[in-house]
Amino acid sequence: MRIELTDSPDARDEAFVIAQTRAFNAAFTKEDVRPLSVFIRDGEDRILGGLTAKTYWEYLEIQFLWIDESHRANGLASDLMTTAEKEAANRGCKHVFLDTLSFQALGFYEKLGYSEFGRLEGFSGRHDRHFLHKSLEHLADVQR
Incomplete structure (x- = not known):
């Protein structure tokens, strides 16, 4: 037995660990992970x-949101978020969560109705990472 530390793991090894974790989780909930x-x-x-x-x-779970700099402040980010939230509600989602760093888009997400539920300090020595959530229940009612 040995411990292997690497910054360039084999994709098959990563896939194996992910598959094993998902197999374990399947005993407690259904496997319904879908990209969006x-x-x-x-x-x-x-x-x-x-x-x-x-x-x-x-x-x-929102992972990345990006708008080309020359097209920012035109409502495009809001359009992307609204589209994703509606599709998530169509898929049966009741909640949404994401994280953003203090130099990114905290105010933007708060304007869209997101609330902070956690924060970690000291990323790169000076930035905070904000964890936000929002209910999609209002969309579920519209979808029915």
């Missing part, structure tokens, strides 16, 4: 903005 991505493209099919997420266990 939303993109905004220009007339030449270039991505001007995008959102990546996953839905599982009645939650939407």
Whole structure:
């Protein structure tokens, strides 16, 4: 037996650990992890903005949200979030959560109705990581 430490793991090894963790979790809940991505493209099919997420266990987990700098402050980020939230509600999600760093978009998410439920300090020595959530129950009622 040996411990292996690496900063360049084999993709098969990572996939194995993920699969084993999901197999364990299956004893407690259903396996329903699904990717969810939303993109905004220009007339030449270039991505001007995008959102990546996953839905599982009645939650939407927003992972990345980005808008090209030349298209910010035009409501595109809100459009991406609204589209993702509606699709998550269609998939049966009742909640959404995400995290953002203090130099990113805390105020933006708060304007969309997100509430902070946790914070970690000291990222890169000076930034806070904010953990936010929001109920999607109002969307579930609309979807019915």
